Amino acid sequence: MHYKKLWTDLHSNIHHNQMGELNQWIEHAKKTVDFWPVAYYPFYMKRTETGAGLEDLYDREQIEQDWEQLREAVKQQNEAGYPMFMGYEWQGSGDDGDHNVFFLDNEQPMLHPMRYEELYQAYKDRSAIAIPHHVAYQLGSRGKNWETHREDFSPFAEIYSSHGCSENDTGPFDMERHLHMGPRTGETCYERGLEKGYLVGMIASGDNHNVPAVHDHGTMCVLAADGSKEAIWEGLLNRRVYGVSRSRMDIDFTINGSPMGAVVKPGEGTLAFAIEAADAIDRVEILRDNVLDTMAVHAGTWEETQYTGVRKYKFAVEFGWGPNPKFYKDRLTKTWDGSLEVPGRLCLVQKCFNSFGQELCNVTEKSCEFHMTTYMSTTTGHWMGPSTVVKEGFVFEVEGKPEDEIVLKVDRYVYRFTLKELMKSSRILAQYQESMDLAAEVFGNVEHYRDDFYWHNAYKTRIRQAVPEEAYTMKYEKKVTLEAGSCYRLRVHLRNGDTAWVSPIFVRE
Numbered sequence: 001m002h003y004k005k006l007w008t009d010l011h012s013n014i015h016h017n018q019m020g021e022l023n024q025w026i027e028h029a030k031k032t033v034d035f036w037p038v039a040y041y042p043f044y045m046k047r048t049e050t051g052a053g054l055e056d057l058y059d060r061e062q063i064e065q066d067w068e069q070l071r072e073a074v075k076q077q078n079e080a081g082y083p084m085f086m087g088y089e090w091q092g093s094g095d096d097g098d099h100n101v102f103f104l105d106n107e108q109p110m111l112h113p114m115r116y117e118e119l120y121q122a123y124k125d126r127s128a129i130a131i132p133h134h135v136a137y138q139l140g141s142r143g144k145n146w147e148t149h150r151e152d153f154s155p156f157a158e159i160y161s162s163h164g165c166s167e168n169d170t171g172p173f174d175m176e177r178h179l180h181m182g183p184r185t186g187e188t189c190y191e192r193g194l195e196k197g198y199l200v201g202m203i204a205s206g207d208n209h210n211v212p213a214v215h216d217h218g219t220m221c222v223l224a225a226d227g228s229k230e231a232i233w234e235g236l237l238n239r240r241v242y243g244v245s246r247s248r249m250d251i252d253f254t255i256n257g258s259p260m261g262a263v264v265k266p267g268e269g270t271l272a273f274a275i276e277a278a279d280a281i282d283r284v285e286i287l288r289d290n291v292l293d294t295m296a297v298h299a300g301t302w303e304e305t306q307y308t309g310v311r312k313y314k315f316a317v318e319f320g321w322g323p324n325p326k327f328y329k330d331r332l333t334k335t336w337d338g339s340l341e342v343p344g345r346l347c348l349v350q351k352c353f354n355s356f357g358q359e360l361c362n363v364t365e366k367s368c369e370f371h372m373t374t375y376m377s378t379t380t381g382h383w384m385g386p387s388t389v390v391k392e393g394f395v396f397e398v399e400g401k402p403e404d405e406i407v408l409k410v411d412r413y414v415y416r417f418t419l420k421e422l423m424k425s426s427r428i429l430a431q432y433q434e435s436m437d438l439a440a441e442v443f444g445n446v447e448h449y450r451d452d453f454y455w456h457n458a459y460k461t462r463i464r465q466a467v468p469e470e471a472y473t474m475k476y477e478k479k480v481t482l483e484a485g486s487c488y489r490l491r492v493h494l495r496n497g498d499t500a501w502v503s504p505i506f507v508r509e
Contacts, residue, residue, distance in 0.1 A: 003223035003240065003259070005250060006034040006232060010220055011100060011133060011158060011205035012212035013041035013089060016058050019066050022073055024356065025212055026084070032213040032353055035083035035232055039100045040070055041209065042088060042110070057112060067110050074106050083229045090119060090130065097137075097144035097188070099130040099154065104233045116148045124153070129236060133158035133207060135193075136166035136175060136184035143188035146196055155239050156201030156261075159190045159501060162217040163207055166190055167501065168290075173245065191290045194487060194504065201261050201503030202489070204243025215352040216391075218245050223259060238262070242502040247278035247316075247395060248350060249500045253490055255480070260503040266484045272477035273502075277494055278314060278350060278395040279464070280471035285491040286478075293488070294478065299495065302470040312347060312399045313419050315466035317408065320374040320391035323438065323457040331438075334459060336372040336392075338410040344400025352393045360394070370394070410461050422466040431459040464496070482507045 009032075014025055029036040042063045045053045057063065067088075074084045087102035088110050096116035104127035111122050119130060130153050135144035144157070144166075159166045164175030169186035176182060186192070193200050204218030213219060223240035224231040235241070239261025242251055253260045253273045275281060281298040317340075323331040335357075340346070345365050351358070357373030372392045398406070402420035408429075409415075415429055435458035439446045446453050480488065490502035 001225070003235070004226060005221050006224050006227060006235075007219055007221050007248060008033040008035050008037065009206050009208065009213040009218075010037055010102075010131060010203060011039055011161060011207045012036070013039050013207070013209045015041045015209065016044065016062055016066055019069055022069065026073065026077060028353075028356055029212045030082055031358070032351055033219070034227065035085070035229075036212060037085035037087050037100075037102045038070065038074070038212075039102075040066060040086075040088040040110070042066070042112070043091070063110065071106050078106070078229070083227065083232060085229065091142065092116065092119070094142045095140055095145060096148050097132050097135060098142050099132050100158075101128060101130045103128050104229065116145065116150075120150050120153045127233065128153070130154050131156065131158055131203075133161060133205075134163040134166055134175065134178075134181070135159065136169060136186070136189040137181050138185055139188050142181065143185065144193070146188070146193050146198070149193065149196075149198060149200075151198045151200055154200070155237055156203055156241050156503060157190055157193065158205050158207075158220075158243075159202045160204035160218045160243055160245055160499075161207035162214075167202070173499070194290060197485065199239065199263065199506050201239030201241050202243060202501050203241050203503075204245060204501065211354070211356055214354050216246055216354055218243055219248065220244075221248070221251075239503050242500060244498065244500045246498045247352065247494070247496075249278065249492060249494075249498075250276040251490070251492065251500060251502055253502050253505070255482070255488060255505045258505060260489075260505060263506045263508050264482060266482045266507055266509065269480050269482045270477055271480045271488060272475075273490060274475045275473065275492060277472045277492070277498070278316065279498065280467045280495040281474045282493045282495045284474065284476065284493070287489050287491065288480075289486050293480075296474075296476050298471075298474045302468065305468075305470065307402055307423075307468050310344065310399060310401055312397055312469040313423070313466045314395055314397045314469075314472055315422055316352070316393055316395045316464040318352070318391045318393035318462045318464070319372050319410075320389045320393075321458070321460035321462075322374070322376060322389065323435070323459075325376050327457065328438070328442065332376045334374050334376075336374065336410060336461075337370070338372075338408065339367055339369045340396060341367040341407040341409075342398045342400060343404045344398060346396065347399050348395075348397035350395035350397075352391075352395060354390050354392055358392055408461075408463070415463075417463070419466055422463065423468070424465070426465045427463050429461040429463065430455070434459065484509050 077084045093114040137143035165173035175184040203220035206217035220243045222235040224235040284296040286294040359371040362369045487504035489504035492500035
């Protein structure tokens with residue numbers, strides 16, 4: 001069966017004090033994802049008399065008011081044709097791990113029992129699922145308790161988000177962003193669930209609390225018969241899901257024609273996958289029972305080819321670098337207006353949005369226009385500290401000849417480059433004169449034997465290296481022996497560091 005690939009962020013937490021922004025969240029989700037399961041967050045940090053912070057539920061009356069507001073908004077969007085699902089975060093006592101609970105219909109109550117089994121019993125006769133997330137935290141301290149897991153209630157787990165990766169405790173993307181909850185442990189990671197024999201898929205989603213569908217925090221794809229809520233729900237229940245750390249990838253993975261998440265019979269089989277990514281594919285790991293079975297390497301298969309004639313290429317454009325808020329406290333927001341024009345054909349524009357305020361418009365086969373807003377954070381002022389910039393951007397797919405000249409307009413600047421030039425290297429386009437003018441206006445003479453102050457505080461646009469279609473597409477198949485109790489899954493690695501995790505196909509009698 002041919003499935004549609006539908007994208008979403010399954011972990012967008014809107015809080016009680018953000019409910020006035022609900023419409024803004026919905027409109028942003030409609031611009032960035034195909035459907036949206038909103039996960040209301042009913043918790044807040046209360047202070048003891050001595051000043052300790054304890055996370056607890058809001059008053060029941062406040063929660064119920066928010067739940068009814070959410071119900072009405074979801075119903076309105078459903079009636080207008082946009083698939084939304086009601087949901088909320090459940091944490092209980094912390095002994096079973098955090099889960100997001102979602103419903104097929106819009107009529108269910110929000111319940112907060114202490115234990116996962118009680119939650120399951122409350123919803124077992126309703127169309128409800130509870131998806132565990134950041135599973136690799138400590139058992140008893142909001143890490144996943146696989147001993148109490150119900151695979152029909154929790155058909156897959158969120159193994160990557162802003163927290164990091166919970167697949168195991170030995171791979172990349174360590175869980176270091178939320179140090180108060182970590183570090184991660186292998187005792188509760190996703191792989192322990194597979195070892196117990198559970199039929200459990202895997203996704204990535206943001207765990208975002210300020211804006212839904214943050215590109216840099218992970219999103220998920222479900223394979224569904226169509227775009228209806230019922231079809232999406234059926235895809236979720238049957239684990240036809242996968243997740244990406246950043247850019248979207250079109251992935252098909254089958255054994256004997258059965259898709260990701262399926263259960264197949266023992267015997268001989270053909271494992272196959274087809275991938276279209278946003279950048280060059282480096283390698284694909286085929287794992288059998290959590291152990292590397294085959295490394296399918298794509299790097300080295302296309303780089304030395306001399307490309308001529310008309311073909312497809314992809315490249316990313318990113319915006320967001322700018323004045324350091326340590327020196328320019330009033331330059332925390334920047335708007336960018338521009339366009340891209342191609343002599344051949346503009347095939348696809350993938351949105352890579354991380355914040356509100358992004359617009360893609362007037363898209364044709366020859367051009368598109370955009371209005372972007374980037375934000376500088378004041379959360380760090382430490383010398384050599386983490387980046388304060390939140391980047392925004394696009395991945396463009398164009399069809400043309402290597403000598404075709406692409407025209408990128410950003411604010412008052414016009415940049416021209418051929419696809420052949422862009423295939424050699426990435427490039428940075430800096431608004432250097434504006435940085436010099438700003439420095440003179442605020443600080444007077446800052447002339448120095450190096451240009452650090454000008455360069456460090458200049459607004460910049462980065463155009464990543466272009467790659468041909470042969471680099472970002474890959475097909476593969478191999479014969480496998482299917483043994484009862486085993487499972488096969490994929491890890492996809494791109495050259496730019498982006499990763500995808502694909503739900504297993506399970507072998508059972």
